[in-house]
Amino acid sequence: MNRQELAGFLRGRRERITPADVGLPAGPRRRTPGLRREEVAQLAFISTEYYTRLEQARAPHPSREVLAQLSRALRLTDAERDHLHHLAGAPPGPPPGPSREVRQSLVDLLDRLPEAAAIVVSATYEVIAWNELAAALMEDFSVLPRRDRNLVRRSFLGPEPNARALYGSSDADAFVRTSVQQLRATAARYPNDPEVTGLVDELLAGSEEFARIWAAHEVAARPVLCKTFHHPMVGPITVSCDVLDITDRDQRVFIYTAAPGSSSAEAMRLLSVVGTQRMDVPG
Known part of the structure; x- marks a missing residue:
């Protein structure tokens, strides 16, 4: 698991997504680009504390379930999803089923x-x-x-x-x-x-x-x-x-x-x- 690279990748993906992209209100006083950490955690169904530790390169090895939830929350492409798995030390397996998402x-x-x-x-x-x-x-x-x-x-x-x-x-x-x-x-x-x-x-x-x-x-x-x-x-x-x-x-x-x-x-x-x-x- 490459904690530093994983942390940087998560931050970069989070900052490129706007609240509107995921159906969240922008709200006032948004000082940083993209989503807040607590918003990503909410979308991924994990605790804000754990996600924060991932971005600070202090978290333990995330499970495949957590990686899948983060991939959905951050709207990762297939290539980005695979990269996330490799950074986390859990090489991706075959997709669970045929994709129905059309580019x-x-x-x-x-x-x-x-x-x-x-x-x-x-x-x-x-x-x-x-x-x-x-x-x-x-x-x-x-x-x-x-x-x-x-x-x-x-x-x-x-x-x-x-x-x-x-x-x-x-x-x-x-x-x-x-x-x-x-x-x-x-x-x-x-x-x-x-x-x-x-x-x-x-x-x-x-x-x-x-x-x-x-x-x-x-x-x-x-x-x-x-x-x-x-x-x-x-x-x-x-x-x-x-x-x-x-x-x-x-x-x-x-x-x-x-x-x-x-x-x-x-x-x-x-x-x-x-x-x-x-x-x-x-x-």
Whole structure:
């Protein structure tokens, strides 16, 4: 444990955070930048005395639980969290479960793609961010409970008669096989995460098809480069499918684009205007 470096790191991280960043009032007579020590202690659920001793390089070795609480209180990035653990002499272990936190820069990127439908999925195929055109092309994810935003669950256990062909897509067979392969790799990375193991158990119990593909132990997925959505209002839309891996968050961005000048591009433009409203409802 490097007490001096740990103390300096904690002070530096504390001073960069404003009370507004964590929902606290600024209040009068704030003589130092950032948060007060007692505010960090409150956010981390530890005593002010213990946190003060950490910043004074006088505290005993913090537990992993305390380090996790400090990481949340100080809004540390993944790299900063790992650094904090190393300074405390407790090298970080693997993350407990797939990250669902989407970087703001990624959210901004989705909004800057007006002619493309784009979604961000977690390691378990949960849709965790999307732009307006994706909501129009696929569905309005904002009205769905979190459980129903998981594309693997929807494919194998959805209530729709042909649930596996999500949104009328042409690559249903390839998607279900790829999603199982990806989920198997995810389960290996997060063997102790209850959400991951619970999802796998639920799918094994509820779908013979999932159980059969799972039993094959395949982990090499083939990319889908082109697919067709059969939209209920504008008809078939053929798009290219590009996938960007966000390795530090174990997430992926799916970007769907239509060929310029094609009828699918015209349909995408129409969807960007109409959005998620139904076109067959009289005004």
